[in-house]
Amino acid sequence: MKCEDVSKELIAYLDRRANSAERQDAEEHLLACERCRTRADEFRKLWAVLDEVPVQEPSFGFDARLRQRIAAEPKPTWFRWLVPQPRLAFSMALLLALSVWIAGPLRDKSASAPTEDEKFQMIEHLDVLENYDLLSKSDVLAEVPSAPAPQPDDQQKQQAPDDGGGSL
Amino acid sequence: MTRSDVQLMLDVKAGDDESFNLLLRRYRTPLVNFLFRMVRDSATAEDLAQEVFLRVYRARRQYSPSAKFTTWMFRIATNLALNSIRDNRHRQMETSIDAPVSDEDSAPRELPAREMRIDEHMVERDRSEFIRRAITSLPEKQRVAVLLHKYEEMDYGEIAGILDCSESALKSLLFRAYETLRVELAPLVTQPVRTSAGEGRAS
Numbered sequence: 001m002k003c004e005d006v007s008k009e010l011i012a013y014l015d016r017r018a019n020s021a022e023r024q025d026a027e028e029h030l031l032a033c034e035r036c037r038t039r040a041d042e043f044r045k046l047w048a049v050l051d052e053v054p055v056q057e058p059s060f061g062f063d064a065r066l067r068q069r070i071a072a073e074p075k076p077t078w079f080r081w082l083v084p085q086p087r088l089a090f091s092m093a094l095l096l097a098l099s100v101w102i103a104g105p106l107r108d109k110s111a112s113a114p115t116e117d118e119k120f121q122m123i124e125h126l127d128v129l130e131n132y133d134l135l136s137k138s139d140v141l142a143e144v145p146s147a148p149a150p151q152p153d154d155q156q157k158q159q160a161p162d163d164g165g166g167s168l
Numbered sequence: 169m170t171r172s173d174v175q176l177m178l179d180v181k182a183g184d185d186e187s188f189n190l191l192l193r194r195y196r197t198p199l200v201n202f203l204f205r206m207v208r209d210s211a212t213a214e215d216l217a218q219e220v221f222l223r224v225y226r227a228r229r230q231y232s233p234s235a236k237f238t239t240w241m242f243r244i245a246t247n248l249a250l251n252s253i254r255d256n257r258h259r260q261m262e263t264s265i266d267a268p269v270s271d272e273d274s275a276p277r278e279l280p281a282r283e284m285r286i287d288e289h290m291v292e293r294d295r296s297e298f299i300r301r302a303i304t305s306l307p308e309k310q311r312v313a314v315l316l317h318k319y320e321e322m323d324y325g326e327i328a329g330i331l332d333c334s335e336s337a338l339k340s341l342l343f344r345a346y347e348t349l350r351v352e353l354a355p356l357v358t359q360p361v362r363t364s365a366g367e368g369r370a371s
Contacts, residue, residue, distance in 0.1 A: 007343050008336070008339050008340055008343060009339065010343060011317075011339060011342045011343055011346060012324070012339060015317075017323065017324065039347075039350070042350050042357050042358060043346055043350060045356075045357045046346060046349055046350050046353060046357045047318065049299060049353055049356045049357055050299060050303075050314075050318050050319075050349070052295060052296055052299060053205075053296050053299050053300055053303075054296055055197065055201055056200055056201045056204040056205075056210065056213065057197060057200070058196050058197060058200045058214060058217065059210075059214060062196060062200070062214060062217075062218070063189075063192060063196070065218060066192065066218050066221055066222070069218060069222055070222065070225055073222075073225070073226070
């Protein structure tokens with residue numbers, strides 16, 4: 001193990017938090033390397049030196065000042081019992097608004113739904129609608145010879161002479 | 169029977185303010201100490217410590233024991249301290265730009281010559297002040313790591329959680345920090361024979 005490698009584990013070795021493998025590696029290196037051994041000794045002394053720094057105690061009025069600040073905090077209101085989480089309240093309001101928005105068009109559609117009378121009238125005129133479908137099919141009409149389709153009035157006019165001729 | 173921090177905090181959540189007072193008594197000194205060593209001003213340290221407790225109290229209803237209480241609390245404290253240091257540095261920069269330059273101000277605060285600096289410190293300030301200054305001169309992240317490791321005796325996982333880094337990165341950070349302190353506090357640390365022989369310096 002090189003000095004650079006042991007340096008990373010040296011602190012954990014010295015504060016006894018290294019695992020057994022790391023500890024063994026560090027010990028082997030320290031036995032072989034005087035420079036790292038010296039550094040390890042000085043780290044131990046450094047920690048003793050750092051302990052000399054006196055503790056900074058809080059001032060006498062620290063607790064009282066904090067309690068004053070806590071007392072000045074806004075108190076929870078009664079409806080907080082109902083809505084303990086602001087995020088939950090917001091989500092619920094959003095869900096409600098969304099459901100109203102989605103349900104709106106559905107309600108309009110149901111309002112414009114045909115009544116029973118209207119349905120009956122639609123069924124009554126169904127044959128007219130079927131005829132309309134037949135006439136509107138241009139493919140069927142395209143098979144008719146090029147002569148225009150005779151109108152009902154024309155047919156009557158054409159039939160009349162024949163009838164007369166036949167009677168003579 | 170002593171209740172754990174988490175149990176106390178859960179009791180605070182349930183509305184027991186006396187449990188909050190117990191947490192306050194348990195952690196006010198470590199917190200003020202940590203913050204004082206971070207910002208080096210007792211009034212600022214107390215204000216920040218109050219802010220930490222206030223934030224803990226405000227968050228009581230949302231508290232869930234997902235992490236150690238101390239990790240959570242010292243993370244708040246660390247963030248507040250770092251923000252305060254940056255704000256203060258910013259204010260000092262603004263002041264130094266606006267303020268007229270005098271001979272006293274223009275003199276370097278940190279003397280480059282190592283022997284002179286140590287002599288000045290040893291003469292003008294007492295030993296603990298010398299140590300405090302060495303800690304304060306560390307880069308912010310290294311300082312947090314040393315304070316939590318040395319004085320709060322937190323484990324590596326907890327400190328890494330507070331500093332938002334890996335345990336491996338934390339070990340390197342701690343080594344660099346202690347190495348800097350070893351050099352800075354050499355008069356208090358180094359063995360005279362080895363110093364004169366030049367050992368224990370190169371790395």
